[in-house]
Amino acid sequence: MAEEKTIIARSNPEDLNSIVLLYERYMFESYLIQLGRGYIENYLSYIIKSQDCVTLIAKNDRIVGFIMAALNSRKFFYGLVFQADQILFQSIYFLKHPVKYFRILELLFYPF
Secondary structure (H helix, E strand, O other): OOOOOOEEEEOOHHHHHHHHHHHHHHOOOOHHHHHOHHHHHHHHHHHHHOOOEEEEEEEOOOEEEEEEEEOOHHHHHHHHHHOHHHHHHHHHHHHHOHHHHHHHHHHHHOOO
């Protein structure tokens, strides 16, 4: 049997759907799952596009893993919540899920 070669590469916006599927499949205990697919898509899209993060994927014939690292965690999380294009999106999710949403805000006070 031929060994599959796994490649590590930077992710790009075209990888979003595959990354979301992996997140939903394997991060089922994450509190972000409780906010729904739309929130996860927005969150992961923001991460992939952020200048404050590095997002890598592992792939062979398909994406089999991903990881992200924030280069400036505080700037990243404040941007996620307070950046102009995120304010409306975050406000809607806050109104729909206020208690669950406060768990996300805890990250702003994490001692980076």
